[in-house]
Amino acid sequence: MIRRPPRSTRKESSAASDVYKRQMCYHLLGYTHPETKGYHFSAGAYVEFQGKLDAKEKDKVKLDLEKKINDTIKETPESDVLTAKVCSYEEAGKALGEIPSYLKPGSNVRIVKICSMDKGGPCGGTHVRHIKEIGAVKVEKVKSAGSKAFRIHYQVV
DSSP: OOOOOOHHHHHHHHHHHHHHOHHHHHHHHHHOEEEEEEESSSSSSSEEEEEEOOOOHHHHHHHHHHHHHHHHHHHHHHHHHOEEEEEEEEHHHHSSEEEEETTTTTTEEEEEEEEEOOEEEEEOOOOOGGGGGGOOOOEEEEEEESSSSSEEEEEOO
């Protein structure tokens, strides 16, 4: 059973999760760094990616990503709502192309798509019903996380 947090905290945790859970906008901009992990709660939210970015790239990602996220939030039609489907491990592999290593073979996988532009991804968490419920997002910084990764820190505003 998937449990939702109380209504008063739902926007913070689920909106942040929906912004980056599959890092949809990052990839829509043409970036290909694979995601490794994320923290999607209001205090210190970030997504970590494999790879390195130089200082110029970090500034460009910060500006481009914030604009793309907020444009996507504004432009997504009311009829384009979140979908969630539970499928077999094998079906998830076909739908996603790659299954994260933390999911066990043979398990059922819940695939969530936050709008039609989203390729979807495995998630057992809570989500807003429509991407417009997020409001707006501020990308706070892009910084290195060790020698082989970087983090994009953000805030739902």
